[in-house]
Amino acid sequence: MSRFSGITDNPHEGRFHQKTGILLTNLGSPDAATAKALRIYLREFLSDRRIVEIPRLLWMMILHGIILRTRPKRSAKLYESVWTKDGSPLTHMTRVQSDKLSAFLKEKGYENTEVVMAMRYGNPSIEAGLEELREKGFTRIVVFPLYPQYSSPTIGSTFDAVAKVLCKWRWVPELHFINGYHKNESYINSLANSVSEDLEANGMPQKLVFSYHGMPKLFLKNGDPYHCLCLQTTRLVVEKLGLDKERVVSTFQSRFGKAEWLKPYTDETLKSYPGRGIKDIAIISPAFSADCLETLEEIEVENREIFKHAGGEKYRYIPALNDRDDHIEALFDVLKPNLG
Ligand SMILES: C=CC1=C(C)c2cc3[nH]c(cc4nc(cc5[nH]c(cc1n2)c(C)c5CCC(=O)O)C(CCC(=O)O)=C4C)c(C)c3C=C
Numbered sequence: 005m006s007r008f009s010g011i012t013d014n015p016h017e018g019r020f021h022q023k024t025g026i027l028l029t030n031l032g033s034p035d036a037a038t039a040k041a042l043r044i045y046l047r048e049f050l051s052d053r054r055i056v057e058i059p060r061l062l063w064m065m066i067l068h069g070i071i072l073r074t075r076p077k078r079s080a081k082l083y084e085s086v087w088t089k090d091g092s093p094l095t096h097m098t099r100v101q102s103d104k105l106s107a108f109l110k111e112k113g114y115e116n117t118e119v120v121m122a123m124r125y126g127n128p129s130i131e132a133g134l135e136e137l138r139e140k141g142f143t144r145i146v147v148f149p150l151y152p153q154y155s156s157p158t159i160g161s162t163f164d165a166v167a168k169v170l171c172k173w174r175w176v177p178e179l180h181f182i183n184g185y186h187k188n189e190s191y192i193n194s195l196a197n198s199v200s201e202d203l204e205a206n207g208m209p210q211k212l213v214f215s216y217h218g219m220p221k222l223f224l225k226n227g228d229p230y231h232c233l234c235l236q237t238t239r240l241v242v243e244k245l246g247l248d249k250e251r252v253v254s255t256f257q258s259r260f261g262k263a264e265w266l267k268p269y270t271d272e273t274l275k276s277y278p279g280r281g282i283k284d285i286a287i288i289s290p291a292f293s294a295d296c297l298e299t300l301e302e303i304e305v306e307n308r309e310i311f312k313h314a315g316g317e318k319y320r321y322i323p324a325l326n327d328r329d330d331h332i333e334a335l336f337d338v339l340k341p342n343l344g
């Protein structure tokens with residue numbers, strides 16, 4: 005057996021025209037909201053060296069000896085609370101985004117393109133997505149991870165997964181890789197639109213909180229630009245809307261483990277507000293291109309409770325950009341320079 009795989013029935017001329025296949029990716033979810041499915045998902049996720057950077061042997065002992073024995077059951081309950089008839093909100097929304105982007109591309113005259121969705125962890129896998137594009141004869145592939153702000157655990161890890169597949173292909177495609185779009189004008193416009201719609205309907209809160217997914221502080225110290233890119237996104241939205249920057253704060257959510265993560269922490273910030281007279285807030289999570297467990301449960305439910313319990317009165321979550329028309333247009337704008 006050869007080390008490299010390929011399509012062997014090449015119809016000589018047929019496969020040589022350049023069609024652009026787009027692999028739209030996100031993080032991924034378990035296949036079901038059960039402890040069994042969570043164990044499989046978390047094992048893959050938390051074994052990724054880009055996600056946890058502590059010495060391998062020690063981490064494998066902690067992961068298999070403690071975390072995979074306790075966390076799956078707890079996480080399954082949380083997933084159950086957001087699970088829908090279409091399954092995981094994140095997987096479903098990525099599929100909707102993929103279909104809408106595909107239709108938008110056709111509308112704009114990009115007939116020779118196709119969008120296929122894939123997930124970094126779980127299903128549909130990146131390997132299956134790339135394989136589908138190869139089977140359909142795409143010799144030019146754009147990988148588009150749906151994380152606006154580059155980070156090693158997300159976009160870096162997606163790159164690893166793509167490279168791991170392609171290094172086994174005989175015919176490596178012309179590859180384009182989008183490594184973030186945190187200051188893309190259309191993305192900023194889409195965020196600004198969603199904030200201003202909320203402000204028009206509900207008024208300016210005392211604080212507008214931009215809550216980004218966190219990561220260990222050590223990653224920043226070691227050169228990961230994510231922290232700075234998040235702050236830039238906030239600044240650009242604030243400038244676009246002409247907001248008072250004293251009324252806006254960027255925070256970091258979804259801590260995992262005992263190490264120090266990027267600060268200020270979302271939950272601690274919200275907990276401290278009512279005691280400082282801030283009882284009316286709105287919160288948005290610009291690092292999530294689709295609503296998922298970390299927004300629908302952690303922001304909508306957990307952090308709301310923390311804030312209310314501390315004496316907060318008004319709390320509203322501004323949804324992720326999901327399948328808003330201006331978001332699909334923003335994704336198209338990010339993609340356009342890579343379409344050839
Ligand atoms: C263990 C460390 C983690 C790092 C570092 C991390 C970075 C990171 N993650 C996202 C986006 C998402 N994370 C999601 C879930 C999630 N994240 C971690 C851990 C780390 N993330 C875990 C263990 C989980 C699973 C849920 C749980 O058991 O608590 C999700 C939601 C997935 C879903 O199915 O809805 C997203 C999206 C970013 C952007 C990021 C780095 C900047």
Ligand SMILES: [Fe+2]
Nearest residue numbers: 031217258298
């Ligand atoms: Fe995460």
Ligand SMILES: [Fe+2]
Nearest residue numbers: 231232233235
């Ligand atoms: Fe920074």
